[in-house]
Amino acid sequence: MPETTYPVRDHFSRVIENRTCPGVFIVNSTMEVIWADRRAWELCRAIAHGRTAKGSGRHLPQVVQALCEQAMQLLKEDRKSTLDSPLIRKIIDGTGGSLLVCGFGLPFNKDPQQSQLLILIERIGRRGLAAAQQAKEIFKLTQREVEVVQQLLKGWSNKKIAYDLKLKEQTVKEHIQRIMAKTKSESRTGILARVLLL
Numbered sequence: 001m002p003e004t005t006y007p008v009r010d011h012f013s014r015v016i017e018n019r020t021c022p023g024v025f026i027v028n029s030t031m032e033v034i035w036a037d038r039r040a041w042e043l044c045r046a047i048a049h050g051r052t053a054k055g056s057g058r059h060l061p062q063v064v065q066a067l068c069e070q071a072m073q074l075l076k077e078d079r080k081s082t083l084d085s086p087l088i089r090k091i092i093d094g095t096g097g098s099l100l101v102c103g104f105g106l107p108f109n110k111d112p113q114q115s116q117l118l119i120l121i122e123r124i125g126r127r128g129l130a131a132a133q134q135a136k137e138i139f140k141l142t143q144r145e146v147e148v149v150q151q152l153l154k155g156w157s158n159k160k161i162a163y164d165l166k167l168k169e170q171t172v173k174e175h176i177q178r179i180m181a182k183t184k185s186e187s188r189t190g191i192l193a194r195v196l197l198l
Helices: 007-018 038-048 062-077 128-139 143-153 158-165 169-183 188-196
Strands: 023-028 033-036 088-094 097-106 116-123
Touching: 023 038, 038 062, 038 088, 038 097, 038 116, 062 088, 062 097, 062 116, 088 188, 097 188, 128 143, 128 169, 128 188, 143 158, 143 169, 143 188, 158 169, 169 188
Parallel strands: none
Antiparallel strands: 023 033, 023 116, 088 097, 097 116
16 A cells, blocks of 8 residues: 655654754743743853843843843733733844744733743754745745745845845845745844744
């Protein structure tokens, strides 16, 4: 009997193989880490480069601390926050490649001071190729647009992308504009966040 192939299952298998687990933090309204897994601390060391925020217990890198403070302020302003979409998303340079930091609000409506944040940190370099290919299918990107997304995932400038792909810089800008329209993003970082959060 011939073997049956399942393209959808194969697609998801490829995505899963290329995805790594994020690090997870839970932070309270005073920016104290109340829970974190080992992966989160490993990724924080990749971000910190010796610069941590002062506080009790283990210390968050300053850039992550600043993002947490920004997310908590947004959460206090809008208590209807859900886990459907992050309050913050930022790509940060770290040792060994870029990392995506997302902050989700865990509101406590009776007392906003009791609200918490769920912070996810994950490497984006390893799964960039798989994410770009997945974006091709979901957002109907052309092969050239996928190549541009792959270069964006490396953190390259328009000039460097143009040089690598043997295009004019203006052509790269036009590709990025079309990608932004297809992904309903407003910036290069928005493109990356949409692609990496698939």
